[in-house]
Structure formats: structure tokens, C-alpha cells
Amino acid sequence: MTGCVAELFFWTVGSNVYIPDNITGCHVYHEKDERVSRAEHPYWHEKQMYTESRDITWSLRNKRPDKLRDTLKEVEILLSQYKCVKASWKNKVVLQIILSNGYVITYLVKQNVADIEKVLIDKSLCGKLSGEFISDALLTNSFIILSYPNLAKLDYVYFQKRGNAGDVGKKIEKVSAFDPKFGHFQIPGPSTRRVNRHLSYCSDRNLLLVWCSINPKDGCPWSPLVSDCEQANLVLLSINGPRLEVISHVKTEYNLLNATLSQKTQQIITVELVSSRSEETTVERGTYEILKTKLQQSRSISMTLPSLFTCLSVHPSTNRLLFGCQDGTLVMFDETFMTMHSTQASLVPVNIKWHSNGAVAFVVSASGNIQLFDLALNHLNFQLLGDQFSSEKVLKTDMFFKKTVFFEDMQWNDCDNDTELSRNSQFLLLIFNKGPLAVLQLYFGLMSQEGLSVLELIKEYIKHQQLYEATNLLCSLHWESDGPSCYAGISAIANYLLRLPLNAERESYLEKTLGMFYSPVKTSIANILEYRDPICRLARRFFHLLLRYSRFEKAFLLAVDIGSEDLFMDLHYTAVDHNETSLAEVSKKKAEEIQELCINSSEEESSESDYHSDYYQNPLQSYPSNSDLVEKVMHHQKIKKSPSLQERCPSRVPKLRLRHRTENTDKDSTVDYFHSTTSYQPSENYHDAIGKELVNELIQDYTDALLDKPTIDVDGSSHVFTYL
Helix, strand or coil, rough: CCCEEEEEECCCCCCCCCCHCCCEEEEEEEEECCCCCCCCCCCCCHHHHHHHHHCCEEECCCCCCHHHHHHHHHHHHHEEEECCCEECCCCCEEEEEECCCCCCEEECCCCCCCEEEEEEEECCCCCCCCCCCCCCCEEEEEEEEEEECCEEEEEEEECCCCCCCCCCCCCCCCCCHHHHHEEEECCCCCCCCCCEEEEEEEECCEEEEEEECCCCCCCCCCCCCCCHHHHHCEEEEEEECEEEEEEEEEECCCCEEEEEEEECCEEEEEEEEEECCCCCCCEEEEEEEEECCEEECCCCCCCECCCCEEEHHHHHHHHEEEEEEECCCEEEEECCCCCEEEEEECCCEEEEEEEECCEEEECCCCCCEEEEECCCCCCCEEEHHHHHHHHEEEEECCHHHHCEEEEEEEEEECCCCCCHHHHHHHEEEEEECCCEEEEEEEEECCCCCCCCCCHHHHHHHHHHHCHHHHHHHHCCHHHHHHHHHHHHHHHHHHHHHHHHCCCCCHHHHHHHHHHHCCCCCCCHHHHHHHHHHHHHHHHHHHHHHHHHHHHHHHHHHHHHHCCCCCHHHHHHHHHHHHCCCCHHHHHHHHHHHHHHHHHHHHHHHHHHHHHHHHHHHCCCCCCCCCCCCCCCCCCHHCCCEEECCCCCCCCCCCCCCEEEECCCCCEEEEEEECCCCCCCCCCCCCHHHHCHHHHHHHHHHHHCCCCCEEEEEEEEEECCCCCC
């Protein structure tokens, strides 16, 4: 079964972490010349030799000037006293964390393994902050921004000297080395009650979003005049060098759970808690458009979760939301497809983190146990590095602690995918309450060139013959944003299946794979033109495979999708050989219709060329619209809507509610959407149902069945939604 090979490193010299000798994929630092009982640790020295042979530190050195062992012990004391409010990887080997008292701790990690080389404790910010404790922080190579729970104020530390973000050398410096300039900026928001202010940053447009969770039902301290500025819980600012400027601020209708700045569009994605009960929870996903001087909510979608909400995570593309519920259910909402599907996790999630490329999500429980899911909510196993195969669904980190610990957060080292390090391995920082820190190093293998990507997962599923997971993952992609991955996935799955003998299961997987292109939920003319020819060649191979196995009915439906004359003639001659007279007549008639359409289209093209010559002679003559050209493209590669080719099986059927908000109307236009359960099923008594007098009706039935999609009118525009 497809899994992920990992190695776990605990950055501690304390006694709370215990690792058995037979587990070679987990490491902790030991005291120098530590004495142990041979009965309790029979392989102690052998494990030490193995660890040091891989250039992994067994016992930290304590030489001047670094004194690494003493510095790490001091860091552990600080972690036990103050909360880690933010962790940020400066590059692939330099990690910075900031504590609630303002201490900045910098780690230098080895490139090949998650082992500490140097630790630096920086107290440059202490005594210069506006508040006593920090709520959230933003650490970049140009500045540091701090927020506070009891102050409507931001501290802005601007670096007048810049460090090299790509420097992976062994020199790490304090904040004071960058000539910091301190600034304090007042922002809109509640100033009389304690709220956790969170920060979201868009580096491309230098925009900063400050948001906090305020329950409208909670009372607020009495005040004679409460302005909109004091009630705002969503504040947008622009960063202009050493200055911060407030662009706009709004107050959300419900309790705000999460707010994220889109990295690609001028939008803010919000998630609000509408109602919460023991049986179900209602949340609302909102979209705010960023205008020049204000924020305007464009639309909102209400969703019902099966139980109490515990956590959520926004996909890097911001068009998907992954919710965690108290009963262990994971619910994925896809805005592009307007669908929701769910799965059952083996733990109760309290934190979810997407990988930077959006292929997998790590789900963590309160005790620190980790489970891995891909984009289609297929679970992947964990395998700790070792000499024995022990793949498990859940990586149980709590077994290594002597005392109970509570998980807080995790952070990827987002490095360049072109580097050898990111292709072969990657680090995931794990933060526990009151320490210690741990790093999970994932290994992708020497043969992997895509890292932890969707295409690489599809290849792994194929290698382990997990075609159900591979096709589900493929169908969860979007042509608009993942066009190359969609085509590569279709090609990989189809080429694998077309080499094998055909059976009912493989036939359904091939239908589902090719239906990703021929029956898309959403696509564009550009995608059709780019991938039409190579995917058509795969479809033709599938067509002739169906003919060899006498699957004439499916072959006819596929020929209708491809729309090629020679395929219908091949089907005609094959049907004649098998005494399928009715099918032979239908196929021949369809081939003649396509040939007639091709003749007519060629005549139209010649008339258009004559028109172009007349146009240059008479420029005042109007140029024809391009709708005819689009129709010709669609004629050669028809996009049919066949629910049976797109198969998904959600365990629950939640209700979606879409609301469009405009400036001209006060009311919201609301449309309810439900999952469609009807799909086209070909007739089993196919031979008896066909007669010469029903030839035209048969053609119409076969073609119209592929157009069985609900079309819903929203605000005067036609939208087609598919529920699979």
C-alpha cells in the first residue's frame, strides 16, 4: 500500500522522551558518556554506532563559542515558560521561532538530516514592545510584525539592512544586525476586551490582514458610543516600506473562524460559525473582494457539518476547505465543483496543515498523533525508517513521551522544488505545548522527480495497483489550475490499464479516467485545444480494446464522445461480423452524418476565406463573430456531460446554500443545491430493443443521455454544477 517513509527527530536533551532501541527511525539527543542498563537497552551501543555512521548527532557538543548543549537546555526552559506563537522557515535549513515574551530563537539545521548545527537566542525585541505578551507574529526577511491580545495596536519592526534569504551558510545573525526601525501603529478593532489577533500576509501585493474571532452574542463592556471602527474584526492594511496604512475594515455577520488572503486573486476568504450544536454545525464561507478603499462581500456559501467543528485548513489555492469534526469526520468542500465529500479519520483532529503544493494534508490529534490524507481524502500510511516493514495508518508520536503532551502547531519548510533536497526529502516542524520541538523528515526516494506532488502520488498508486485511489485523486483536480497534472495523470492511468486484459473493473476505471476530459465538470476551450489530440489517441486505443472484447455498447458511446467517422465504420464492420445488424446500421448512419457535417464545415471554411478577401477590399463590412469557430472546435471534440463517467461516493449528503450579494440589491439571491443521484445506465437487452424503425431514436437516445446535467440559472447566468 502507498505510504510515506519518515524519520522523527526530537530536539531535546530532557528525560521526557523515551525511544526504544529497536526503533531506528526516531532520534533524541543524549548526555555525554551516559550510562544505561544493558538489560533495559540491549542495543544501546549498536544504535549509537548506527546513528553516528549516518552523520546524525548522538550527543551534542558543548565547545565554545556555541556551547550547543547548554543553549538547547536554555531553549527548553524558555519553551516550558512561554508559548511559541510563530514558527517560520527562512530557507530550507534556517528556522526561526518567536515566543510570547518576544524572544527570537534561530535554528540552523543540516541539509541532509533534521539535525541541529547551531542555536541562537535573540533578546533584541525585549523591552521595546507595546504589550506584555504577543498574540501572533509575522517573520519575513524584511520586517517583523507583532500583534497583541489586549491592544488594538501592531508593532512593526522594519529592517533597514537586508539579509540574504537564499543564504544557506552557517552564519545566523540577531535582529539587531539588520538595523531595525521600530514603529507602533493603531488599528481598528476592539480595545476593551481580550481577543487573539491573527495575521495573514500576501507577499506579492504587500497586503496584511488582521482578523480576530468575536462572537456577536457575547456582551461587550459598556460604552456610550461604540463606533464601527471598534467593532471591526477584519482589517486590511498595506505595507509601504517602513509604514503601515489601513485600507479598510469590516465587521463580519457571524463569529469568524478563519480569514486568509488569496495569493493569486484580490480576495479574502473567510469562514464564519453560524450555529453549533451537538448534532451538527453550520458554517459559512465568504468571499470579500478587495477594492481600492473598501472590502465588499461578493458571495457566501453555507455548509452543514455532521458534528461539532474542531479545526479547518484552507487549501493553498483557496478554492478548497478541509474541516475537522469532533467525531473524527473530515469534510472537504470544493468551490470549483460545488461539492462536499467526507471520510472518517482514525483520530479526532485538532490541527490540519496542507503541504505547500496542496497534494496532501497532515491531520494531527491533541496528543500529537499524525494521519496523512491526499487531495481526494485517500489516506496514506506512515513507515518509520528502519530495517523492518511496519506501515501504519497513524504515526503515534505520543508513545515516545513519558508524560502527556499537547500538540500546538506545525510548519513546512517551503523550499524550491528544483533543489535536490526538496525532491528527495522535506522537513515538517512539530510544536508541542511547553516543548519540545520535533521535526518529521519525509523521504521521497531517489527515483521521485516530483516530490510530494499529485502526479507522484498517482504514480505510486499505480505502482501499488491502487487504481481506485488513483482515479479518485485524478478526478479531484481542476483543469483550470492543474491542466498539466490532469493530462499527465490521465496518460499514466490509461497507459497502465490499456496494457492489461480488459475486465469490468478496469473498464470502469478507464471510463472514469477518460471521462475526466470528455465529461469535465468545468473546462475551457484552451484546455480542449491543448490536450485534445493526445487524449483522443488514448480514447481510440480504448475504443479498439472494447471492440476486441465485444463491448459494442460502450464502444458506441465512446465513439459518440470522440466524434470520428472511422471509429463508427470500424464498429459497423465489427458488428456485421458478429451479426449485430441493428448496431451496424446505426453506426453506418452515424458515420454518414459525421461525413456530411465535415463536408458542410469545409464549405463554410472556404466561404469564410472568400469573405476575408472581400473584407480587406471593403473594410467597412462587419467581421463575423467567433461563435462559429467555437462551435467547430466543440464539434471535433464534444464535451458531453455524463454523470456515470465521474464517480464519487460521499458518505454524507450535506446541503449547500449559495448567496450572491450585490451593491444594488439589499436582499440575497439564494439557490439550494443537492447531490444528483441519477445517472445514465445502458440497456441490458440491447439487441432486442433495436429495430430498423428505431434507428433515429437510438442515435438520439445515445447522444442525449450524455447531456443529462442539471443547468441552474443564477443571477441571469447559466451555471452547470455536477454532484458526484
